[in-house]
Amino acid sequence: MANLEIIEDEFKERDASLPRETEIKIENLCVTFPDKNGGEPIIALSNVNLEIKQGEFISLLGPSGCGKTTLLRTIANLQDQTSGDILVRGLSPREIRLQKKYGIVFQSPVLYEWRTVRRNVCMPMELLGMPKKDRTARVTKMLELVGLMEFGEKYPHELSGGMQQRVNIARALAIRPEILLMDEPFSALDEFTKEKLHEDLLKIWKKTNKTILFVTHNIQEAVYLSDRVVVLSPHPGRVSAVVDINLERPRPIAIKESQEFNALVSKVRNSFEGV
C-alpha cells in the first residue's frame, strides 16, 4: 500500500558506519500535577533519564497511569516539566515546537471535519507558509504515501477509522518533521488494519529516517515496531527498564510467531514493576 518511490527526495537512509547523533536527551525529568482537592500533588513522572538517537524508533510502553503519554506530551511541549531537563537537538522542546519540527499523531485522528482529506493534509503546510503549488504537489505525494489517492476529495466522516488514521499520519509527515511523536495512534483500530499500518509505518520510517516516539500499551506492538522499548511503571510514573529489540529488519509479520520475538515479549513483560 505505501508507495515509497514518491518520497525519493526525502530518502536519507543512514550510513550504518556513522555514529548516530543524540536527538533527545532527558535528564532527571519530573512532572507533577497539582491535586484538585488541594492534597499532595500527583507525581506523573519521577526522575526520568533517557537518551534517544537520531533515527531511532522508540516505544514508550506501560499500563494506564504510568506517565507514558505525559512523557510524550512534555517532549512535545504540550505539558510543562516540573524539574529536570529535556534537550531536543540541543534546544528546548518549546524552541523545537516553534520551529515546527514536530509531527504529532494523536490517538484520535483529530481531523477537521469541514475540510476534505486533501485540505486536512494541507493545513500544517498553510501554517508553514508554503506556496500553494508546492502544497498541492506535497499533498498528492503524502496521499500516495499512505495509499489514499482516490480519497482526496472525501470528507473525514466518509472514511473508515483506519483511513482517518492514515490521513492523520500523512498530515503529520507533510511538513517534513524531524521527530514524529505518536500517541497510541492505532489503539482504536482492528487487528488487521493495525498490522497493515504497522508495516506501512515501518517502511515510511525506514525511508525517511525520522526519529519516532511511539506511545502504546500493547507489548507486541512495541516489540514489533521498535529499536528500543522504554518500559514505564506507575505510582509514581518512572522508567523501569529499557529493552533493546535486536530483531533483524525488515521484520515480516511472521516474525511475531518466532521464539526470538516471544522471548523479547516476555522480557518486556517481566520488566514491569508494581502493576
Next chain:
Amino acid sequence: MIQIKKVLSSKYIVTLVWVIGLIILWEIGATVIAGSKRSPENILPHLHQIIQSVFTTNKVNGTQTAFQMVLSNTGTTLLRAGIGFVIGAGIGFLLALLMNLFLPIEKILFPYLMMIQMIPILGMAPIVLAITKDINKSRIIIAAILTFYPVATNTLAGFQSVAKEKHELMYSLAASKFEIYRKLMIPSSLPYFFTGLKISAPMAITAAILVDTLQGGAGLGTVLSQSLKHATTIYIFWQIVFLSAMIGILSFYFMLLLEQTVSPYKKKKKK
C-alpha cells in the same frame, strides 16, 4: 397487516392526521362563532372563505385586492426584518468573538445581554422609538436586538466546544491566534452560528410584524391591526396570519439552505 402498520407509523400519516384534526377543529369553531356573531364579518371565517379571499378580484381600498395589499406590505416588513437580521447576526458574531477572546468581557457582558433578551419586545419598542424618534429605524433595531442574542450565545458555545486535541494540533504547529481563529475556531463554530441564525430568522420577522402594529405607515403589522379594528376586511388579518407563518418557516429553511451551501460537508452527512 404489517404494511398497514408501516403506513400508520410513517411520518406523513402523523402529519396528515394532525392537519385533518386541525381543519375539523377550525371548521367547528368557525360554525360556532358564525352562529353567535355580533360583527358584520365573521371573525373566524371558514377556511374555504379565506382561500377564496386570496383569489377574489374585489378591491378593498379602491386600488388593491386584499391579497395585493398583504403582499405589498409583506415586502416592506421583510426588508426591515432582513436588514435588522443581518445587522443583528453581524453584531452577535462579533460579540461572541470578543467574549471568547477576552474572558472578562464575557463575564461583564453576558448577564446584561441576557437581560436585554428578557425585556418583552412590546415593552422595548417604545423605548427604542423614543431614542431613535423614527419608527422605521426602531423596527430595524428591534429585529436586530432579537437576532443578536441567539447568534451570540450559539456562536460562543461553538467556540467553546472546539475539542482540546484540535487546539493542541494548532499549538504543536505553533499557529498564531489569528491562524487558530481562521483555520479552526471560526469554521468549527459555523454549525453553531447557523443554529443561531435558524432560531433568530423567524424571530426577526415576528418582531418586525409586532413592532409594525405600534404605529402607522406601511408594513404587515400595520395592516394587520387595521384589519383587526375592522378598518378593512377581516380576511386580511387571516391572510397575514397564514402568510407570516409560512414566511417564518421559509426563513428557517432559507438559513438551512445557506448553511448547506457554505458548509458542503454537512450536506453530505445527511445522505
